[in-house]
Amino acid sequence: MKINRLDSVMLELTDFCNLSCPMCDQSGHRGINTTRSIHGYPKRFINKSLISKLLENIKTDFKRIDNIALFWQGESLMHPDFTEILERVLEDIGSNKVIKSFLLHTNAILMDKKIRNILLQQEIKGSAVHFSIDSSCSSIYNIIRRGGDFSIVQNNIKEFLKLKKSRNLFHPVTNLQFIVMKENENDALKFYRYWKNFLEEINMDYSVSSDIVYNVAPVCIYFRKLGTGPETKSEIHCSYDNVLQIIEMESGIDLTSKKNSIEINIDKENEVACKSAWYSPVISSNGIVTACCLDMKLDYLLGNIENDTLYEIWNSETAWQFRKNIKKRKYNQSGINSVDNPLLCSNCKFLI
Numbered sequence: 001m002k003i004n005r006l007d008s009v010m011l012e013l014t015d016f017c018n019l020s021c022p023m024c025d026q027s028g029h030r031g032i033n034t035t036r037s038i039h040g041y042p043k044r045f046i047n048k049s050l051i052s053k054l055l056e057n058i059k060t061d062f063k064r065i066d067n068i069a070l071f072w073q074g075e076s077l078m079h080p081d082f083t084e085i086l087e088r089v090l091e092d093i094g095s096n097k098v099i100k101s102f103l104l105h106t107n108a109i110l111m112d113k114k115i116r117n118i119l120l121q122q123e124i125k126g127s128a129v130h131f132s133i134d135s136s137c138s139s140i141y142n143i144i145r146r147g148g149d150f151s152i153v154q155n156n157i158k159e160f161l162k163l164k165k166s167r168n169l170f171h172p173v174t175n176l177q178f179i180v181m182k183e184n185e186n187d188a189l190k191f192y193r194y195w196k197n198f199l200e201e202i203n204m205d206y207s208v209s210s211d212i213v214y215n216v217a218p219v220c221i222y223f224r225k226l227g228t229g230p231e232t233k234s235e236i237h238c239s240y241d242n243v244l245q246i247i248e249m250e251s252g253i254d255l256t257s258k259k260n261s262i263e264i265n266i267d268k269e270n271e272v273a274c275k276s277a278w279y280s281p282v283i284s285s286n287g288i289v290t291a292c293c294l295d296m297k298l299d300y301l302l303g304n305i306e307n308d309t310l311y312e313i314w315n316s317e318t319a320w321q322f323r324k325n326i327k328k329r330k331y332n333q334s335g336i337n338s339v340d341n342p343l344l345c346s347n348c349k350f351l352i
């Protein structure tokens with residue numbers, strides 16, 4: 001069987017970041033000035049020609065890709081050719097119709113007028129932009145988003161939202177993200193009030209949520225639980241439930257009933273064991289294809305788009321053997337994580 005329809009392709013434009021946040025696996029414990037990436041190779045910017053090659057392959061060999069995510073471990077807007085790459089991807093979405101939408105996560109520090117204008121060029125259904133903010137004031141922002149400038153971030157996001165309103169766009173759905181941590185838990189209510197007031201001032205519809213929502217309103221004030229990956233520092237966890245209750249009381253919106261629900265549509269026909277390993281390749285900034293966005297160390301190395309096409313890699317013997325191993329729960333707990341021994345999957349909540 002050949003897979004030619006994908007839920008998403010995650011494409012890392014760079015693993016450099018301009019911040020060093022305590023909760024981030026990429027920068028938190030390695031420091032902003034280090035060049036060694038969490039992937040285990042020197043940090044880099046993806047080569048533009050590699051992106052062209054990928055997009056050509058997508059056009060030729062794939063029937064449908066629901067979403068292209070232009071980020072993974074770094075801050076994508078740092079890429080020196082970011083605007084060119086973004087324009088090329090959006091052009092492809094509009095013209096060849098294989099890729100249906102885009103997704104971007106950014107800290108918004110470098111989101112200047114030109115980038116805002118490109119992101120808000122047209123209504124692309126299913127698209128979304130997430131802004132990592134995490135605070136309502138510079139004193140807390142400086143503790144969490146180390147190396148950033150709160151007033152620039154706030155201004156860039158407000159200008160983005162005003163432009164979006166003036167163009168009457170629903171998409172890209174805009175998530176104003178607040179990751180709840182010990183450092184900012186007392187700031188959550190102020191964050192909610194700040195953005196609520198601003199959105200009402202510009203007459204923009206919005207939702208408030210503890211889940212990512214893409215079709216409720218053009219903007220979402222999103223309270224996110226801190227990830228619990230092995231690299232995340234335990235001391236920055238806090239009572240997420242308490243924070244949600246406070247926001248619920250203030251907003252009158254139910255945030256807890258659907259909290260942490262993971263909806264997995266089981267693909268009975270193809271008997272998938274994990275949607276990611278079947279339908280969501282991840283490509284690092286050096287072209288390596290892995291089967292999972294949780295695989296920071298690139299242990300699930302399936303190939304490199306410098307040498308083969310994504311279609312070839314995703315349908316290769318190695319990829320199918322990996323999927324078989326997941327399905328059969330073939331792990332050796334004393335071994336190391338790899339395609340042949342997918343230990344990372346052994347206690348994964350996404351395993352069906």
Ligand code: SF4
Nearest residue numbers: 274276292345348350
């Ligand atoms: S089961 Fe979990 S760790 Fe394994 S590929 Fe799927 S999402 Fe990744």
